[in-house]
Amino acid sequence: MSEIDVIVPCYQYGHFLRQCVESILTQGGVDVRVLIIDDASPDDTPKVAAELSEQDRRVAYRRHKLNRGHIATYNEGLDWSEGDYTVLLSADDLLTPGSLFRAAKIMDEHPEVGLTFGRDIHFSTRLPAPRSPLELTEHNWRIIAGHDYLQAAAEKANNLIPTPTVMVRTALQRKLGGYRASLPHAADMEMWMRFAVHANLAEMDVDQAYYRVHGQNMHVREFGTCLAEMEQRKLAFAFLFQNYGSRIPECEHLQQQVASAVARDALNAAYEAFFKGDSTGSRRLIDLAVRADTSTTSLRFYHRLRWMLRMGLPLIIFARRLLLKSRLPCNAPLHSPHLRTPQYSPVAVVPSNGTGS
Template identity: 40%
Template sequence: MRKETPQALTDRPRVTVVIPCYNYGHFLAECLATVFADSDRVDVDALIVDDCSPDGSADVARELAAADPRVTVIAHETNKRHIATYNEGLAAATGEYVVLLSADDLLAKGSLARSAALLRAHPEVGLVYGFSRRFTGTPPEPRATLRSWSVWDGPEWVAAVTRTATNPIYTPEVMMRATTMKDLVGYDTRLPHAADYHLWLRAGTRGGIGRVNGVDQAFYRVHGANMHTGEYSGDVLDIEQRHLTLRILFDEDGHLLPDPDRLRADAYRALARESLILACRPYERGGDPGDTAALARLAELATEIWPAIRESALWRSWERYSSGRGPLVPAPVTALRDRAVLHLGWRRWRHSGISPAVRSL
């Protein structure tokens, strides 16, 4: 990875922002306002794809399109679910660069121009991301000082990300070269929970990865209807889907990576360790561990993903907890450690764009 001084745009590239929408019509006007905030520096068009929302979102989208010729609408007559909706919108995008922005999320001022400038300066880069702020209610004041660009060789970035088995990207902060997106043919329907993670990794097997540093590129809205906090929540499902993602990646695209067997082993080890940490955590915190069947499944998943974990100290801790014996370290001490490691890991992720493995720095 190399750090560079950012360069300004010298022309006006065309960017299509695809906005999938399901029951988020009340967010659309605010979302579009942030999409067009950069229209002084890039040519932007927006494509809203409504997935047969029962709340009248399609009518809201049509009203917005009637008021602004830069907005077009695709309205489904039947619900096609999120992956098909994403892919239909991305396939219809006509810009040189493309952004997928959920109707409940927002872009930061200058986001499109900053990402497009990196793609302009680096034709070998297929995907650019940055930092996306989480918010509830009113978005916070964004960080606005652009400090640097990070540019990775694609396989180098894939190695760094799979080594921790974590997804460092939310989604609204991503801009992709349209040719890269078409080569990848969109999101994989086999991965309803982790298709974005899979897409980012596959992009790294095709070209370079860039990151805009120091500024907030987007805002990810947190509310009760978020897909990742609702239908697809749950640690067991999350581990299962990331395992499937990694298996598909290395089975189908591993030939595009150097030393894929080593990368696979590193990724599986990290994911198995995370699964077992999640199984142990409720016991470490003391009191009623809750759903012990789910915790046992997490431990079982750890052994399925990386059988050698049975030889680790972490596994011995699991055996102690699951047999009814309490933790050796007092729960408040463990909680304090976890908070400190989580905070430091978050700061590292915000600064570098690469998430550390769970409970590590």
């Protein structure tokens, strides 16, 4: 039976901790151990964690005297893990029934696979039902060559793997090292690409974890700006190419794909920021686009954005209303949906806290 260590970092999530741990302890078909690391939480985390460790010998608990931050806490968990496989699960997230068995079965049967992942279900309070049967068949999972994953990630310049669903081979994790402190928002994304350089990945078309959405999620609380998120994605790829470029086929082509994707996303976000009234943010996003890919300055969209910023939002909205009004029938209401301005929101990424929530 596979031995699996599930690291549960916790900071101020004491009210979520018990449900998280119970979703791990009820996993069948595997020998599981839960490693709770409390990063000096000021809430009731110590009480809940102590109770859990007393109630079940499979639960181990550590508490920091001082807050060390999430990356240091994750890496401490990786050093602590001794099982065949390792999972990192934020204390506000949950595993679906059978999640560990499904992932471990693939890892057991395919030693060339260094990392498995599946789908996550977003929820807030009430757990929704899984979207399909929670079992593996010959048709609902596949092995992805490492280079193929890197190709797909470069095309999007983004994280393609839901972190709560990931299981890694512990021996390979030790070889690759821990998460990068310089990537607090993209450490998971960079780690998965590191695995892809050294091994194949396995993807399951099965719900493997529940991702809890709430106002205190780390990626919302600390990394809510679109600019910071894009800068981190760009830096994650820079680390990848700097450290492993010689091992990546068509590395220069992938670098150009990343540059183009970052520039594209930055310009789109700049457009949305402008219509939210954030002209400063819009300018900074345009600058990021140019830094990512200098050919951006040859695009018509780039020059259009620059012109819009020179004109200012009130004048642009006024001009758009006049133009649209001239195209509408005389009796068309001015509150027509056609007159609504775009709403600004960060470019969508797989929710991440540097690894999870």
